[in-house]
Every structure is written in C-alpha cells, then in structure tokens.
Amino acid sequence: MGTVAKALSLLTHFNQxxxxxxxxxxxxxxxxxxxxxxxxxxxxxxxxxxxxxxxxRAYRLGPEVLRLAAxxxxxxxxxxxxxxxxxxxxxxxxxxxxxxxxRGRELTSLxxxxxxxxxxxxxxxxxxxxxxxxxxxxxAVLAYSDAEFVDEFLATPLVGHTKRTETNPEKLRQVLxxxxxxxxxxxxxxxxxxxxxxxxxxxxxEQNPAGAIAVAAPASRMxxxxxxxxxxxxKEAALELTQKIGGFCPADYPQERAA
Amino acid sequence: MGTVAKALSLLTHFNQxxxxxxxxxxxxxxxxxxxxxxxxxxxxxxxxxxxxxxxxRAYRLGPEVLRLAAxxxxxxxxxxxxxxxxxxxxxxxxxxxxxxxxRGRELTSLxxxxxxxxxxxxxxxxxxxxxxxxxxxxxAVLAYSDAEFVDEFLATPLVGHTKRTETNPEKLRQVLxxxxxxxxxxxxxxxxxxxxxxxxxxxxxEQNPAGAIAVAAPASRMxxxxxxxxxxxxKEAALELTQKIGGFCPADYPQERAA
Numbered sequence: 335m336g337t338v339a340k341a342l343s344l345l346t347h348f349n350q351x352x353x354x355x356x357x358x359x360x361x362x363x364x365x366x367x368x369x370x371x372x373x374x375x376x377x378x379x380x381x382x383x384x385x386x387x388x389x390x391r392a393y394r395l396g397p398e399v400l401r402l403a404a405x406x407x408x409x410x411x412x413x414x415x416x417x418x419x420x421x422x423x424x425x426x427x428x429x430x431x432x433x434x435x436x437r438g439r440e441l442t443s444l445x446x447x448x449x450x451x452x453x454x455x456x457x458x459x460x461x462x463x464x465x466x467x468x469x470x471x472x473x474a475v476l477a478y479s480d481a482e483f484v485d486e487f488l489a490t491p492l493v494g495h496t497k498r499t500e501t502n503p504e505k506l507r508q509v510l511x512x513x514x515x516x517x518x519x520x521x522x523x524x525x526x527x528x529x530x531x532x533x534x535x536x537x538x539x540e541q542n543p544a545g546a547i548a549v550a551a552p553a554s555r556m557x558x559x560x561x562x563x564x565x566x567x568x569k570e571a572a573l574e575l576t577q578k579i580g581g582f583c584p585a586d587y588p589q590e591r592a593a
Numbered sequence: 594m595g596t597v598a599k600a601l602s603l604l605t606h607f608n609q610x611x612x613x614x615x616x617x618x619x620x621x622x623x624x625x626x627x628x629x630x631x632x633x634x635x636x637x638x639x640x641x642x643x644x645x646x647x648x649x650r651a652y653r654l655g656p657e658v659l660r661l662a663a664x665x666x667x668x669x670x671x672x673x674x675x676x677x678x679x680x681x682x683x684x685x686x687x688x689x690x691x692x693x694x695x696r697g698r699e700l701t702s703l704x705x706x707x708x709x710x711x712x713x714x715x716x717x718x719x720x721x722x723x724x725x726x727x728x729x730x731x732x733a734v735l736a737y738s739d740a741e742f743v744d745e746f747l748a749t750p751l752v753g754h755t756k757r758t759e760t761n762p763e764k765l766r767q768v769l770x771x772x773x774x775x776x777x778x779x780x781x782x783x784x785x786x787x788x789x790x791x792x793x794x795x796x797x798x799e800q801n802p803a804g805a806i807a808v809a810a811p812a813s814r815m816x817x818x819x820x821x822x823x824x825x826x827x828k829e830a831a832l833e834l835t836q837k838i839g840g841f842c843p844a845d846y847p848q849e850r851a852a
Contacts, residue, residue: 338636341597345661353668377597382696383661387798395665397696397803400672400703402604402642403662404720406654409612413659437641437656444659461663539646544656 435545534572732778793831
C-alpha cells in the first residue's frame with residue numbers, strides 16, 4: 335500500500351458510530367504505529383480532510399469533503415436525482431426506500447426516504463456499510479459483479495449477522511443466479527431480524543453495478559402480493575435512476591416493465 | 594509538501610468548470626511531472642477518491658467523497674441545518690441567500706436558496722471559491738480571522754475582479770474594521786458587476802470563523818432601507834446557524850438583535 339492509500343485508509347475508520355476518534359483509537363483501529371498515524375493525520379488535517387476538536391483534540395472529518403462531494407454531485411448528480419426516485423418509490427410501496435453506492439468493493443448506504451403510511455417502519459442510517467451477502471442491496475450488486483470478485487468474496491469467511499444469514503457459498507451462488515434471472519434480489523431477516531428487503535442494481539456508463547435501490551419493510555408486514563408489487567417497483571425505480579445518471583444496463587438485464 | 598498532501602492537492606484542480614480532467618490537464622495544472630501525477634492519481638483511484646470515465650479515461654471525483662461527506666454532515670450537520678436558515682432568509686429578504694465555508698484559507702460556496710419574488714435574481718454556483726477581499730462573505734470571514742493571516746493575505750497582490758474591486762491594503766483594513774464593528778460585511782460590484790451583497794460570519798466551537806451567510810441582490814434593486822433590512826436579517830441568520838452548529842461568537846461580536 336502506498337503512502338497516500340495508507341493515509342486515506344485512516345479515513346475509513348470513521349463511521350456512523352465513530353464520528354470522532356482520538357489518536358489512540360485510530361492507531362488501534364489501523365494497526366499502524368502511532369508516530370506514522372500522527373504524521374499522516376497531520377497531512378490530512380493540513381488539507382482540510384480532518385480537523386481536531388474539543389479539549390482532547392479528537393479528530394473528525396473536515397469541511398474539504400463537503401466541497402469535493404458538491405463537485406462530485408455536480409459531475410454525477412446522484413443525490414438530487416435519486417431523492418425524487420426514492421420518494422416516488424416510498425409513496426408507491428408505503429415502505430422505507432434507500433440508495434446505496436459501491437466504492438471499490440464496499441457498499442455504503444447514501445440516502446433514504448421514509449413513508450408515513452404505517453406506524454412502524456424500517457429505520458436507515460446513511461453512510462453505513464452494507465453486508466454484500468446478507469442484504470438485498472448487496473446481493474443485487476454481487477449478482478452483477480465480475481466473476482473474479484464473486485469467487486474471491488465467496489472464498490472469504492462470511493459473517494452470520496443473524497441466525498438466518500446464508501453463509502454457504504454454493505447456496506449463495508444459487509441466490510445470485512436467481513437475482514440475476516429476476517433483476518431483483520431479496521433478503522429476509524438475514525442482516526437484521528424482522529427486516530425483509532428487495533433491491534435492484536443501478537449501473538454506470540460501463541454497465542457495471544454502481545449501487546442499488548432497495549425497499550425495506552418489517553418482515554411481519556410482507557405478504558406475497560406486497561412482495562411482488564415491491565419487486566416490480568424497485569426494479570422500475572432502479573432502471574429510471576440508471577438512465578438518469580447516464581448509465582446502461584448489461585444486455586442480459588431483464589428490462590421488461592409491468593404493463 | 595508530503596506525498597499525501599501532494600496527492601490531495603491534485604483534487605483541488607477539480608472545480609465547477611473542470612469536473613473532468615485528463616492526465617495531461619492535471620499535470621499542467623499541478624506543475625508536477627506526468628509520471629508522479631499518474632502514480633498519485635492511481636492511488637487516489639484505488640481509494641475511490643477519483644474514477645476514470647469515457648473513452649479518453651478522463652478523471653473525475655469518485656463516490657468515496659459522498660460517503661465521507663455524509664459522515665461529516667452527521668458530525669456537523671451544517672447542510673441540513675442551514676437549508677432552513679437559508680430558506681427563511683430568502684423569504685424574509687426576497688433575494689438569493691447562500692452559505693460558504695472556510696477550509697484552510699479558502700472560502701467555498703456550499704449551498705444556496707433562491708427567492709421567487711423577483712423576475713431577476715443573483716445566481717449562485719455551489720463549490721465555487723469566493724474571493725476573500727472582493728465578496729461580502731470573504732470580508733466577513735477576514736474581519737474575524739487572526740491578525741497574522743490578515744497581514745499575510747493583504748501583503749499578497751490582490752486581484753481586481755472588476756473595476757470596482759478595492760485592492761488597496763490600507764483601505765481594506767478600514768473595510769474590515771467597519772465589518773467588525775457592525776458584525777456584517779458588505780460588497781457592491783466588487784466581485785461581479787451589478788451584485789450587492791451583505792454577509793455575516795458563522796463561528797465554530799473555538800470562536801473562529803467557519804464560514805459566512807450572505808444575501809446577494811442585483812445592485813440596481815438595493816435601496817438604503819433594503820440594505821439595512823438585509824444586514825439585520827443576515828446577522829440574525831448567522832447567529833442562529835452558529836448556535837445550531839454548536840459554535841460560539843467571539844466576545845466582541847455585536848450580538849444585539851433588532852427589537
């Protein structure tokens with residue numbers, strides 16, 4: 335790993351539950367030595383990527399990431415475009431909808447919408463890493479990833495998030511094959527109990543998966559009819575978003591829409 | 594400059610008018626040699642900070658910046674909080690309102706709101722670098738910056754953006770002193786002709802300027818009464834935002850509100 339990649343890898347330790355981290359925390363999480371972490375964090379700080387706050391001078395992400403995100407959004411307006419798509423999907427299904435995007439080999443939730451229709455709903459956190467084999471979004475992305483990555487991923491030990499998580503590689507291959515046939519992936523109780531989700535991949539200009547759109551409902555509310563309606567809606571929403579961000583579906587993606 | 598800072602400095606060449614850049618463009622803009630730029634961009638790409646697109650493999654910012662921005666926003670929710678403040682300011686004044694934030698020594702526009710009240714309005718671009726001496730936002734921030742930086746900045750050659758831009762350091766010191774006395778800075782026709790702006794600084798938890806809130810109107814529409822109303826409104830909005838982001842005004846900031 336080069337020095338730059340090493341420094342930027344330090345930023346991956348910040349997440350929803352660790353918005354601020356002290357030097358010791360980052361040192362521990364990274365496994366690097368403290369002097370190196372201190373020097374790299376100093377360089378990141380000089381560039382506005384992190385800043386130090388409070389009496390304990392803990393680090394948190396800096397304002398420069400907002401400027402870069404505004405420029406990324408101008409180049410690929412996925413947030414502004416997906417907000418409307420997610421809202422429509424929410425209205426149509428009465429359940430929580432969300433968008434996740436792939437960066438490298440990690441899938442991260444980015445934006446969500448809640449429906450006011452029911453007294454209970456699936457709650458979402460933005461910027462959370464989603465499990466590839468245990469969430470509908472992860473399976474949707476994996477179903478369209480290159481074979482090399484899928485083989486590599488399935489060869490690693492797979493985490494059982496709940497007692498219902500499928501961790502058998504051969505069974506997961508069957509799940510991916512089904513997802514690919516339908517253009518929609520499904521996951522019930524596998525990442526969190528009582529959550530049933532359906533997701534469809536979105537594609538970039540090179541026909542590679544860029545992320546996924548999903549609808550998540552309390553499992554207790556999911557009927558077969560509702561499941562079919564959501565599967566259809568989530569697929570249409572994903573096709574719409576792919577088109578709006580200038581992407582293209584692979585030739586074998588099942589594109590027929592409901593009448 | 595360390596390797597990390599060098600690599601991250603390459604990202605600063607992306608802006609509103611250069612959302613995609615080829616290797617040669619970045620090499621030219623950075624003044625580094627092509628092999629170095631190629632290597633550093635490769636490291637940034639591996640981390641998701643940039644990606645290559647199109648037949649010419651041009652670089653643009655990558656999805657990782659969106660994840661980091663979502664986490665920064667969770668730690669310091671300036672976008673979600675300022676959206677309402679900017680909308681109210683817009684409704685109250687009937688003019689364009691915007692927020693800019695300071696990262697290091699550079700002020701960047703981040704988010705704006707338009708008022709539908711008039712047939713003409715001042716247009717804004719997000720993620721644009723704002724001149725410190727020629728915009729109301731820049732002057733508001735400069736008025737509360739440490740003396741060392743102000744001296745250093747005023748000693749550099751100051752760009753005359755229009756024929757009305759003040760570039761005389763001594764006269765600018767007087768302008769900053771007035772801004773500090775009022776808590777509000779003003780700029781007319783100095784960055785772009787026919788734009789008259791008023792801005793107030795927002796402060797972070799250490800009482801340092803974190804950015805500015807501004808209202809910009811066509812100069813032809815600005816009357817003395819309107820100017821005073823906007824000055825009052827922009828100051829109140831900045832105080833509100835400072836408070837909402839957990840910041841504190843310096844002791845000498847004129848905080849009295851209008852009755």
